[in-house]
Each structure stands twice: as structure tokens, then as C-alpha cells.
Amino acid sequence: MSTVTIAFPEETWEQLLVMLDEPLESAGVLLAGQADSGERLSLTINSIVPVPADAYELRTRREMRIASHGWMHALRLAASEGWLAIFFHTHPGESAAPSSLDEQVDAVLAPSFRTRLGTERYASLILAGTREAPTFTGKILQIGADPQPITRLRVAGRRLRVQDAQDTTSDTLSLDVYDRQVRAFGDAGQRVLRHLHIGVVGAGGTGSAVLEELARLGVGTLTFIDDDVVTETNITRIHGSRLEDVERPKIEVVRDQLAAIGFGTDLRAVNGNVARRDVMELLRDCDLIFGCTDDHAGRAVLSRLAYWYLIPVIDMGVLIASTEGQVSGIFARVTTATPGEPCLLCRGEFDPVRAREDQYSDAEREALQREGYAQGLAERDPAVVAYTTLVASHAVADMLARIFGFGEQPVPGKQLLDIAHRRIRRLGGRARDGCYCASPKKWGRGDSTSPLGTTWAA
Secondary structure (H helix, E strand, O other): OOEEEEEEEHHHHHHHHHHHOOOOOOEEEEEEEEEEOOOEEEEEEEEEEEOOHHHEEEEOOOOEEEOOHHHHHHHHHHHHHOOEEEEEEEEEOOOOOOOHHHHHHHHHHHHHHHHHHOOOEEEEEEEEEOOOOEEEEEEEEEOOOOOEEOOEEEEEOOOEEEEEOOOOOOOOOOOHHHHHHHHHHHHHHHHHHHHOEEEEEOOOHHHHHHHHHHHHHOOOEEEEEEOOEOOHHHOOOOOOOOHHHOOOEHHHHHHHHHHHHOOOOEEEEEEOOOOOHHHHHHHOOOOEEEEOOOOHHHHHHHHHHHHHOOOOEEEEEEEEEEEOOEEEEEEEEEEEEOOOOOOOOOOOOOOHHHHHHOOOOHHHHHHHHHOOOOOOOOOOOOOOHHHHHHHHHHHHHHHHHHHHOOOOOOOOOEEEEEOOOOEEEEEOOOOOOOOHHHOHHHOOOEOOOOOOOOOOOO
């Protein structure tokens, strides 16, 4: 593995920040899932088990000593529920650099944690600074491998926070080409964009527009997925496409367009369907995902993925109501699924029955249609590049607002755009009892439980 990211739901992260308000060092155990792509290991935090007050034998601003019962309950909980246990402590108002005593504590705890959990990995985290300006360091100690630093932190919720570890070496990125953006977001903001890994599912009208904007914003890594080819009727909407591209895979056309910009973006084009596990797993390294597909099964998978891997998903769609060439309405939607907000299922953005049907083979679907157990293919809806591009821009603008915190906060979880009448409605929503989005114990499971299920609300 080359990088390690630690990801938090927003509410859990806020609980950690409260500990920085304490004048004395605090400690505890983070219960985490794991997502290991080989290129990046993500530690997906589910919850915190603080060290109880009576377990501190010594506790000052710069030092503490903890009795073993201070973490044994957390280890039993982690073992019984299948979590990785991560030891953490705070350096309130100080640097996150580990002291020699911190190194000794890790050396003592690592064998005990590994034995109790039956794993070769031990992880630790130091949170330092202040609530307003937190910093962190962390590491993985794995049997038979060199220590591996935790280099990035992601917080998923109504805001999206992405931060490098205190000891991360700054890159030498030239910002000259981004001068006008730097005037808006600053040098640090542009570097945040450069270090993002964003996924886009669907490379058609909305997807190609989203990808074009992300590449020009300077996002460093883009993974985009589609299993379809360009048709004549796609040319009016797919950015960068030409008539000579008909029958080429959409991802190839879009990849060539983005590469020609010349910003050096890491482009990862995937010809596949996100409802397949091997394809879905290519998104585990992302910091945020845009859903640009009309596929019900794809939306179902992305909705669950947001909570399993703590990766916000911004989903979008456009509907043009037209009869015999007469437009009666133009509507667009931008919906975000992220821990702390209702999922796409609870917001009614896909049909769970159609989601199952989308996974049938052509032969199975045709047989079920003849027997009346599956719906036939719907007639193709109208589509116009001005409106697919508009909703794509709105979704990307929402991403920027979540990262940089400007404008209306929190960013609404669901917005309906009545384009013809220039109106935007902000909709609330409620997580249904029993749904995964209403069950924080299911968040951050990572690879331990696949988000590809057929019981969509469980």
C-alpha cells in the first residue's frame, strides 16, 4: 500500500474535536472498518470508545498513563463486531508529532491489540492543535512491513473535509495556470483540489460535463465508469465527442478529451457497470463520487457505498416534459447521500424493484417481461445539452461549497431546479426506520460487508 487515509463521519469527528477543548491529554479507541485496494488503505471510523476517567493513572497536559482496563472493553467490542481497533490520544494545543513516550506506548500496545483482534495490523492516531485548527499524525504497524504513516484524513457529512497529516511533505505544484481560481480559493484551496480523488459514474450528458469541469478545476485524480458506447444521438450532449466517435466507448472519448487539456490529471477510465463488485471496488479510494447514471441498480449501489466507505455521493438527473415538440417543463435534481443525511432510497431517487431488474441478464429480463414480472424498457426521455450541463455545474458547485464552506450552509441535501421558471426548491428528508442510513452502527463497514445487496433497505 502506498497511502493510508482515515475517514470519519462528521458527527464522530466532532466528538473528537471536543476532546481538544480538554486542557489535559485524552485517549480512547476508534472502531474502524477497512478498505484495502492495494494502492490505498482506508480506515473507515464507525465510533469512539473513550478511556474511562478511572483508568487514567496519570493525566497531564503533556503525559498520561492508562491502566489496561482503559482499553480492554473497546477491544472486546471490536473483536465481537469485526472492527479494527485504533488507539488514539490528543495533544491539546500542541504539535501532533509523536514523542518518544508515544513511540514506546505503541510498541507496548501493538502486540496486545493484534492478539486480541486476530490481525497483523495495529494503528494509532494523534489529534493535536485546537478545535478550530486541528492537526494529526498516525501510523500503521504491520507484522513483516515497515511502519506506514496515515497521510490523509477525510470527514464526510454535510461538509467535506480533506486534510493532509502534519508531517506530510508539501508538493511542488505550480499554481500559475490556476491563477484565477487561486484568487477565489487561495493556494491551500487549490492544493486541496489537486489532492482530491473523485469518481464519476456515467460518462454521458451529465457525466462528461462534470468530468470536464473537475479536470479544469485541477482535481488530481478522476475515476470514471461507463459501459456504453457513443451513438449518433449522444453527440449533442457528450462534451468532447464528434460524429466520428460513434460506436467508441464513452469513457475513451471522454478520456481523450480530458487528456488533451494537458493538466496532468490522473485519468482512470473504467469500461464496466458499477453494480458489479469488482467495478464498484474501484471507487473505494475516492473522496467523493458523482452519480450521473439513470440506472436504478447503479444508484442503489452508490447509495449504500456512501455509508459503507464514508464517501459522499452527489447524484443528479434531468427531466424534460415535452409533448409533440412542445416543452411544458424542465426539471433537474441534485441529491447528496452522506452520513448524517437520508440515503437515495429514503429520498425516493431509485426504485428498488427496478434496481433488482437492472441486474438481470437480457434473457432473464425478456422472460420475466413476457410473464409480467418485470417492466419493459421505457421510451427514451428528451435530453438537451444546455440542461444536462446546467445540472452538472450545479452539482460541482455544491461540491465546492461543501469543501470550502461558503454560501448557504449546510448545503441542502436535495435540490429541485425548475429551470423553465428559474426556481430552486430545497427539500428536507427523513431516514426511514431500519434503513442503513438511519443506523450509524452500519456506517464505515468498509470491505467487511459488501454494499452490493439485494435487500436495499437493510
